Amino acid sequence: MVLADHQPEQAVDREPLTYSGFKVWRLTPGATFDFAHRPTCGYYLRSVSNGVLDADPYHGTPVTDCGLPTGTTLTESEPNDTRDTADDATTLPSGGTVTGTMKSTTDRDYFAVTLASGRTAAVHCDVPAGYDADLYWLDSDGSTLARSVSNGAGTNEALSFTRTAAGTGTYYIDMEAYSGSGTSPYSCLVTTG
Numbered sequence: 001m002v003l004a005d006h007q008p009e010q011a012v013d014r015e016p017l018t019y020s021g022f023k024v025w026r027l028t029p030g031a032t033f034d035f036a037h038r039p040t041c042g043y044y045l046r047s048v049s050n051g052v053l054d055a056d057p058y059h060g061t062p063v064t065d066c067g068l069p070t071g072t073t074l075t076e077s078e079p080n081d082t083r084d085t086a087d088d089a090t091t092l093p094s095g096g097t098v099t100g101t102m103k104s105t106t107d108r109d110y111f112a113v114t115l116a117s118g119r120t121a122a123v124h125c126d127v128p129a130g131y132d133a134d135l136y137w138l139d140s141d142g143s144t145l146a147r148s149v150s151n152g153a154g155t156n157e158a159l160s161f162t163r164t165a166a167g168t169g170t171y172y173i174d175m176e177a178y179s180g181s182g183t184s185p186y187s188c189l190v191t192t193g
Contacts, residue, residue, distance in 0.1 A: 001024070001025040001027060001033050002022060002023070002024050003022060003023040003024075003025075003038070003043070004019065004022045005022075005023065006021075008020075008048075016050045016051025016052075017048050017051055018048060018049055018050055018051075019047060019048045020047040020049070021045045021046075021047055022045065022046060022047070022048075023043040023044075023045060024043055024044055024045070024046055024057065024060065025039065025042055025043045026044070026058070026059065026060070026124070041062070041063075042062050043062060043063060044059075044060030044061055044062050044063060045060070045063060046060065056155075056156055059124060059126065059156040059158065060126070061126050061187060072092065072093055072095065072096040072097060073096065073097045073098075073099060074087060074089050074092055074096065074097070074098045074099070074111065075098075075099050075100065075185075076098070076099065076100030076101075076109045076111075078103075080100075080109050080110050080111070081107070081108045081109070081110070082108075082110060083110055083112075083138070083140075083142055083172050085110070086110035086111055086112040086172055087109075087110070087111050087112070088111075088112050089111040089112060089113050089173070089190070090112055090113060090114045090170070092113070092190060094190070094191050094192040094193065095189070095190075095191055096189075096190055097187055097188060097189055097190065098111045098173065098187075098188045098190060099185045099186065099187045099188070100175060100185060100186060101182065101183055101184065101185050101186065102131045102133050102175070102177040102180070102181045102182065102186070103181055103182075103183070104177065104181050105177050105179065105180065105181050106177060107176070107177045107181065108174060108175070108176045108177070109174070109175045109176075110172050110173070110174055111172065111173040111188075112170055112171075112172055113170070113171050113172070113173060113190065114168050114169065114170055114171070115161070115163045115168065115169055115171055115192060116163065116167070116168045117163055117164070117165060117166050117167055117168070118162070118163065118164070119162070119163055119192050119193065120160055120161065120162040120163075120192065120193055121137070121160065121161050121162075121163075121171070121190065121191070121192050122158070122159070122160040122190075122191045122192075122193075123135060123137065123158065123159055123160070123173055123188050123189070123190050124156065124157075124158040124188065124189045125148075125156060125157045125158065125175065125186050125187065125188040125189075126156050126186060126187045126188075127153075127154055127155060127156055127157060127186050128154060128182065128184035128185070128186060129153055129154035129184075130153065130154075130180055130181070130182030130183075130184050131153055131154075131177060131178075131179065131180030131181050131182050131184075132151070132152055132153045132154075132155065132177075132178040132179045132180055133157065133175050133176060133177055133178060133186055134147065134148065134149040134150075134157060134175070134176050134178045135147065135148040135149075135157035135158070135159055135173070135174070135175055135176075135188070136148075136159075136172075136173075136174040136175075136176065137159055137161045137171060137172075137173065137174075138171060138172040138174050139169070139171060139172075140169065140170045140171070140172075142172075145161055145171070146159040146160065146161045147159060149178070153179070153180055173188065173190070175188070
């Protein structure tokens, strides 16, 4: 959902548009948006400058978090380079965030999550410009069930997975360095519904 709630800097016939800081809400599958009571949080900002839209208008880090409960961010704790040493994100509420860095060109970060039957998990990762990271959704045996391997440093990654088996299962979010490394953190929003 996009909201232009203020005047653009330039909107003249036959001239390129310049409009700074319009609001964007990213909705997950099945989410609703109440136009009559529009949220005042949870959006990120994008701009058009001289007719050119910001890179990657479909993803961003929200300016505000809508008052999510404290403790909704889980920062990696090394070593978490295998499923056996994965950081435990099983108590992270929907809309929580996992963060970490790709400290080397061979770094892998694992986060354990659970998902009940019929539920869908969506993971969206904002990747800093210093490196290219790929995102995988693994089952408890380490098999890849979904992946996002967009090319280029600073390119965001996103995937979703729906559990069809009965009961609740343990899965792993696997962020892997593809090229480059650095100390700037990536941030992955994890939603279930």
